Amino acid sequence: MKGLIRFDEVxxxxKQLFDKASALAGYSFAELAAEQGMVVPKDLRRNKGWVGQLLESALGASAGSQALQDFPELGVELKTIPLDANGKPLxxxxxxxxxxxxxxxxxxxxSNVRNKLQCVLWIPIDGRREVPLAERTIGTAFLWQPSAAQEAQLKADWQEHMDKIALGEVESITAHQGEVLQLRPKAANSRVLTxxxxxxxxxxxxxxxxxxxxxxxxxxxxxxTFNLN
Structure with missing residues (x-):
């Protein structure tokens, strides 16, 4: 079964994890942070991973920073997705x-990309910048697996990026390349090199x-997922 996961098949x-995630819908970040004994930062500019950490804490994710799914015993990765008022990813x-x-x-x-995306627990969150962080809310969670067509797109982009890396062209790759999967720098600052x-x-x-x-x-x-136009 690919696409949305039906619960009679899991x-x-x-299902317990999904039910726990579903129960978070409607919580504000302040409410959930209070339950988890966490402090809501003023904003996410210096705390970019805070929302993910909050939800990992609430759901009992065990992988931490390891190259594993967040719930390795279930083969499930947790991903938050900030949306605007129209349901578009920000x-x-x-x-x-x-x-x-x-x-x-x-x-x-x-590849770790395929491993991470083989089953994703998506949790939409209110990403509107004009709403104070503490007042933003958690949306309706859903479980997803890539369809054959989606996996083919991901594989093609992954292969193109990895071929360029192997040929010594990593510094020529831009975020515009790739149909669905992009490659771009990820570092705390420009002094972090590898x-x-x-x-x-x-x-x-x-x-x-x-x-x-x-x-x-x-x-x-x-x-x-939500039958939006």
Whole structure:
């Protein structure tokens, strides 16, 4: 079964997780943070991952910063998606960091992108900047798996990016490339560097990169899920 997961087809633990996530709908960040003993920051400019951490705490995610799904025992990844008043995603969705060396033997089937996206618990959140962070609310959670067509799109973009990395072209890749999956720098600041392959096969230092789902891809998932025009 691909696409939205029907609950008569999932195991009991997965349904329990889904029910727990569903019960969060309508909570404000302030209400949930109080339950979790967390402090709501003034904004997310210096606390970009705070909402994800709040929901991970509430749902008992166990992977932390490891290269695993957030619920590895269930094979489920947790992703929040900030939406505007019309249900449109306000930003791209981080999937995972990108390997930049020893990439020649990597395949889509064994990639961390595929692993992370094989089953996603999406939690829409109010992303409107004009609403104070503490007052923003949590939306209706849903479970999703990529269809064959969606996986084909993801695989094609992943392969194109990884081919360029292997050829030493990592620094020429822009966020505009890829139909649904983009590659772009992911670092706390420009002083954070990592090893990569240079144009002549030499070792170079560059900014770490991350894979991100483009908003037109996640927007289509939202429209399909909630029957939005």
């Amino acid at each position: 195991n009991v633990q997965l 930003e791209t969705t981080f999937v995972c960091t990108t390997p930049l060396i020893n990439v020649h033997e990597l395949t889509w089937e064994s 090893d990569a392959i240079g144009a002549n096969g030499e070792a170079i230092q560059t900014l770490p990169r991350g894979f991100y789902l483009k908003t037109q891809f996640t927007g289509q998932i939202i429209r399909d």
